[in-house]
Amino acid sequence: MASSPLYDAAAGDTPAPKDALGRRRRVAPPNPSSGRLVLTEADYLIFDAIDRHGPLPSHYLYEFTKHLRRDRSHLQNRLTEFYNGDAGGSYLVRPPQQFASYHARYQHLVYDLAPRASAILAERSPSLAPRRADPFVHRLMGACVGASFELTAPALGLRYISQREILAHPKAAAARASANPLAIQTPAGTLIPDGLFGLEYPGKGFRFFAVEIDRNTESIERRNLAQSSFARKIAGYLAILRTQAYRERWGVPNLHVLTATTSAAHARALLAHIGRHAGDAEAARFGVAVVSGFGAHWRAPSKVLSGVLTGAWCTPLTDKLLSTG
Missing domain, CATH: 1.10.10 (Arc Repressor Mutant, subunit A)
Incomplete structure (x- = not known):
């Protein structure tokens, strides 16, 4: 041979x-x-x-x-x-x-x-956040969405700001010293986003985003908010948006919340829940988009999901483009 x-x-x-x-x-x-x-x-x-x-x-x-x-x-x-x-x-x-x-x-x-x-x-370069132990397909979907933001940004003239860069900033020193720098305490419990990143818009400033991956594997609302549910996460995000606790914890000047889910029907249900619990100004900070292919019969995407940055994210009020700032 x-x-x-x-x-x-x-x-x-x-x-x-x-x-x-x-x-x-x-x-x-x-x-x-x-x-x-x-x-x-x-x-x-x-x-x-x-x-x-x-x-x-x-x-x-x-x-x-x-x-x-x-x-x-x-x-x-x-x-x-x-x-x-x-x-x-x-x-x-x-x-x-x-x-x-x-x-x-x-x-x-x-x-x-x-x-x-x-x-x-x-x-x-020591990692600034522990590796997640979520189910494999949840992690794969989050990785493909996050990597697609990073890979698509340069072609649109935007600078991608990684989670590591955010947490390495002097303003995030307290978070870095904690067991999980992504974890933030809220009245609804400990909130840990699936991802955290930012975009620099030349001449316009910066926007920062917490990312949630929702494969529609659990109910949106449960009688007991202590159980894991989308409602509990929204309650947590509303709390830190109102108190601006994200400034002290992660050192970012603003925060928007993006949820990638797997079907249009579930996206509508998520938006309806946000609309019932958030005021207009708060609702504008949330965005929901459908990333198909990660449902029950999932498959790895055949190409980079550039649409997460070039396409629109839905809010309870209107659609918004992340690419324009």
């Missing part, structure tokens, strides 16, 4: 499991190389992107690194090498939950950080 980067008989490597067509199985366990993987700056960009947003499909990772890659095949080979790892272990994992999707065979592979990559990133 001829040698290849994935199999070197002379070096003692073992062949990777193949399917009936001779292709390496996507669900095969890592097949470590006997050689040593040497990291490049482009590789760190991959790890950083996943660290910022969460598990991402391979074509998203290509968008973050294409200015440093020869082509997509080069990235695909590199991702496979990081999944297989070397004697020190793997750098990336392929979350097994992705293979439960009906579309698993036909969609881009999703990668997440292995402990080895997380440790290397911590040495370069």
Whole structure:
């Protein structure tokens, strides 16, 4: 058998499991190389992107690194090498939950950080917020939405401000010193957004956004607000908007709340709830948009979700474009 980067008989490597067509199985366990993987700056960009947003499909990772890659095949080979790892272990994992999707065979592979990559990133720049333990599809949807904001902003002349940059600001020192810098106390309980980012509009200023991912897996309202529900989160956001507690906690001058959900019917129900509990000025701070593809029969998006920034977000009163400030 001829040698290849994935199999070197002379070096003692073992062949990777193949399917009936001779292709390496996507669900095969890592097949470590006997050689040593040497990291490049482009590789760190991959790890950083996943660290910022969460598990991402391979074509998203290509968008973050294409200015440093020869082509997509080069990235695909590199991702496979990081999944297989070397004697020190793997750098990336392929979350097994992705293979439960009906579309698993036909969609881009999703990668997440292995402990080895997380440790290397911590040495370069310590993470300012703990990794979330939400269900996989919730994390994947949040990662694709968040990464799409970052990848789309430059083409619109906007500067994306990451959660890490927000929390690294001197005004967020108290939050950084806490167990979870994203957590903020409200009368409705502890509020932890799924994401936090900002946009700089040249000549116009800044806007900051808390992001919520709602896959319509729980009721909007429950009799007991102490239970996890959308109503509890809205009560929390209304409280910090009224007291401007976000200024002291995160050091941001303003806050808007974006909820990405999976169906138009559920979006209408969310907007109706917000409209019943928020005044006009407060309601204008909330936006809801439909991001299809993450419902019960979910699949990873086939391309960057640029519509989250180029399209309209609905409020209880009107629609608004984030791209225009």
